[in-house]
Amino acid sequence: RTEMIGAQACVLRGFALDHVDAVLAALDGILQAAPFRHLVTPGGFTMQVALTNCGSLGWTSDRRGYRYTAQDPQSGQPWPAMPHAFLQLARAAAAAAGFEGFAPDACLVNRYAPGARLSLHQDRDERDYGAPIVSVSLGMPATFLFGGLARTDRTAKVPLQHGDVVVWGGEDRLRFHGVSPVKDAPHPLLGSQRINLTFRKAG
Numbered sequence: 048r049t050e051m052i053g054a055q056a057c058v059l060r061g062f063a064l065d066h067v068d069a070v071l072a073a074l075d076g077i078l079q080a081a082p083f084r085h086l087v088t089p090g091g092f093t094m095q096v097a098l099t100n101c102g103s104l105g106w107t108s109d110r111r112g113y114r115y116t117a118q119d120p121q122s123g124q125p126w127p128a129m130p131h132a133f134l135q136l137a138r139a140a141a142a143a144a145g146f147e148g149f150a151p152d153a154c155l156v157n158r159y160a161p162g163a164r165l166s167l168h169q170d171r172d173e174r175d176y177g178a179p180i181v182s183v184s185l186g187m188p189a190t191f192l193f194g195g196l197a198r199t200d201r202t203a204k205v206p207l208q209h210g211d212v213v214v215w216g217g218e219d220r221l222r223f224h225g226v227s228p229v230k231d232a233p234h235p236l237l238g239s240q241r242i243n244l245t246f247r248k249a250g
């Protein structure tokens with residue numbers, strides 16, 4: 048089932064379910080090389096959401112700003128390569144949403160513990176806003192907040208479940224968005240966490 052949530056934004060319900068085993072196995076390898084960490088924002092706040100990356104570029108933040116880097120600042124090594132299972136899922140989801148030939152070079156992996164939230168923000172550190180973003184929700188459910196092009200625009204609430212995939216492109220690419228505090232409803236496979244994979248073309 049495909050639900051449109053914007054002119055060029057849609058939710059593909061359950062799209063990732065057939066990919067979950069392969070994706071979680073590959074995620075283990077990523078976490079061994081690049082564990083989850085809580086980044087500090089330029090304003091000096093520690094993010095509630097823990098993050099890591101795979102792909103040729105990874106998103107990071109510190110007191111100096113937000114940016115994409117080729118190396119994990121924590122290890123000094125390149126970010127782990129994008130696993131084939133990740134790429135396959137991202138490309139299939141983008142195509143199902145009408146974006147053929149999606150070639151992500153970055154996958155941000157977010158981990159939410161119970162109570163963690165992500166405040167409203169825009170994703171504008173990527174070079175090409177023409178490429179879509181593909182987001183895969185795993186584990187505990189969450190409420191996604193989908194706003195407008197101004198921070199004060201009203202937000203729509205979109206419930207996201209394990210296996211749901213959201214694809215954003217075009218005019219919806221720069222909308223403000225966030226995640227409400229995640230309720231503790233342990234998931235059979237992932238326990239008390241929500242994992243979100245966000246595929247982007249950053250470079």
Ligand code: MD3
Binds near residue numbers: 221225
């Ligand atoms: C909507 N992550 O990593 S899905 C992020 O569930 C982020 O972890 C959320 O926002 C999460 O930046 C939300 C990803 C997402 C990414 C880009 C978007 C949603 C978007 C761009 C425009 C609109």
Ligand code: FE
Binds near residue numbers: 169170
């Ligand atoms: Fe975002």
